Amino acid sequence: MTDKRAYLGRSLNQRAYDAADNAAAAFETLMRQNAAVGRLASGHTLIGFKTEALRILNEEFVSAASFALNLLDSVDGETSQAVAYFANRLVELIYGKLVICGPGTGIAEATVARELNNIKIALQERRDRVLDDFAHGMAGDQRIKSDSVVSIANTHSNSPDEAPASDRVVRIDHNSAGYRETEEALDTLEHGLKSTNDFLGEPEEKDQFVAEVSAARRLLQAARVRIAALAELLKPLLVQYVAKVKDNVIATLAAAAGAAILAWLGHIFG
Template identity: 30%
Template structure:
């Protein structure tokens, strides 16, 4: 299958984000039971109106923010059609409708999840705020031309966000080490503790690669937060995620 998203993360365009959003929305709709016989009909208008949002400026004035234009949604649908992931229903004097198959869309999305640097993977890891900000940067031509995996960023040890991230890792470490209500073996506990120690070492350096921060540090704390079922760990992980996200 042809890759949906630029594997090398060198020149993402708005259309790449649109394709990832379309695939994810199809997956969500299927999960919510909105499909009939594993298929559903969409139009570009549906996404244009459903996936925009209202925001407020610094003075409290309401503004309607358009994530993607109607033309950009149309182009994204057509790109998925050209790759055989969804079908198109074209009739004279009517807008094109798109026939989405849940299994095909999910297969394409899962393929992207296998690449840790794809838009789909980063969106899943970093959340909706990362997506909105990234689309905005892409549209403004502010995206870095250097691949994320090759970038090195400075770590400001005096910033509040940095201090909160390091403190969060320390607290997670203590919790994993001392908690008796976590269902893990002694070997697994030692593994998690070693990974947390390594994560802190990465943050103690004056600079670090985005690749290591995302692929290792962020994934270590997020895995622990997600699998140990403790709300407190989830809140601590958010501080680490927020700091690393601010560097990307």
């Protein structure tokens, strides 16, 4: 059973990244189609983003839930947590792809930020619904088990007890998917900071954030990094700025970067 659990974890992790790739392809196709008919910078694109995001989350979750049950025959608390974590990753990764695509629509930054945040909320609500269905033995419209599925309420929240200590030194695998996702998110954030004319703060604060994100990226290029040093650099932007300014493209990019780091290294901003 231990081998099967390890295999399940690896499979769910890869499925999450495959889902993100599928989402990116779907969003790019939608944008090309709308651009071809002259309505890229319109509400049609934003509505399409939401439709595609929810479709992919639904399809990928149902497939993964069925896979888990077929593999293990029954589901206990540990397996339920793995499935719940997978559902969380779906939300984070699909939303991350939306954040990357959003600026390419040509729609006003404030509008994009607001609508992408609404889509994220819709994804979170759908996540909660499919997890509730799974807890009651359902995947989509199909009953998957009659009596072996246990409740997974609240297992999709991160537990501080499982988080790495803030002074922990971690080894960086530069070939890992987590590193690539984090580097991509930080790169997008750094370029967004440099190019934005809509930064809600003093110019000196913007320059400071650019320097700190750049320094964090350099830290992550090393073979090992101290979590406390990384958190000290990024917390003012990824936590404090996002909390203060929600309806802003930079805040959206910062939130996406924070989600990528959280998924990769755990809760480092306590």
